Amino acid sequence: MKINVVKSVLDASDAIAAENRKQMDGAGLLCINLLSAPGSGKTTLLQATIPRLGGGASSAVLVGDLQTTRDAERLGPVAAQVTQINTGRGCHLSPEQVAEGLRGLDLSAIEYLFIENVGNMVCPAAFDLGEHHRAALLSVPEGDDKVAKYPTLFQGASVILLTKADLIGVLDFDIGRVEADLSKTNTGAPLIHLSSKTGEGMDAWLAWLREAKAAHGAG
């Protein structure tokens, strides 16, 4: 009985995610769902990424947080459209919330739609929102043991971003351990070292985004 309840909820959730994806495909946009622990630098990354996508690319963000509109306020100056979704006590964005967010956006004007999920290494990984790709962020201060401890976050990612990479030498962080854990968890996704401080890795990340967009448009 319990299993039926859970299953029906997930089925309904997946159906809404599929509907979101169909809508975004219809508009020809690429949607990236950003997942990570709190404070790994999702908002900072988007602040640096969106202005550099260039070529007149129009980007929008749906940003999830329990409370506050702080992230949306930070993203307002760089993104063409931003919607803050407050989840209250909710530990992840749901496809229903994303569907509602999509209704408030002019999808035809968007090329890249970023979903900044609630900062949480566990729950967001369990919910398809309709995105085309997931980007999993791991920040150096979180420690080199997180891939093994939170495998579900990294398993489903198309790209893995090691943020605050300028701190590798400063803090006690063994990149070999991360690579060894990823070799058991996700061998398909590139691991990009990023630093918003030094700019390291931004070109690789932007290239990854443009390739994903081109491949999506062609598909």
Added chain:
Amino acid sequence: MKINVVKSVLDASDAIAAENRKQMDGAGLLCINLLSAPGSGKTTLLQATIPRLGGGASSAVLVGDLQTTRDAERLGPVAAQVTQINTGRGCHLSPEQVAEGLRGLDLSAIEYLFIENVGNMVCPAAFDLGEHHRAALLSVPEGDDKVAKYPTLFQGASVILLTKADLIGVLDFDIGRVEADLSKTNTGAPLIHLSSKTGEGMDAWLAWLREAKAAHGAG
């Protein structure tokens, strides 16, 4: 109907938590539930705390993670008893898991029992495990906006530990913002700046633990 299901689950959960608390009270031990984001330094803090509690105080740890026994392996050398609880895909420790953990410990030999919850700023805050106090950790690299963004984590805490405090000057972190947000969220809990690197704050944290233990024993 949905509300009834949720309510009955929470009621059952609270009943098990009350049973855990009763059992721990019977044994005369003090139980602290540590909550924070992944990588804020819960295990490192316990590695530093337990040997310094001194006076022959016997400490045990129940440590929750989705996967791996890495934290238990780190705590084994310092704690008298350690049990790793793997939650699989579970985003928090449940009172049932703690009840099972308690059955595997010799409670009569314990003075301080630490529960190291799953690294997650959202879900663990919603579940009473039977602990006497909650300690909420916030690490400086996570950013100064986290109290406002994850208020439920900080609301229920008896003490708030600002970890990696040696990075305050290194990273862009406004302690005034944290204090202002806490003044709206939780005015009763002391905010202790901690650094495992410099040792800052360890005396205050140990004094807090000893006072809580003494007050509990007298209660």
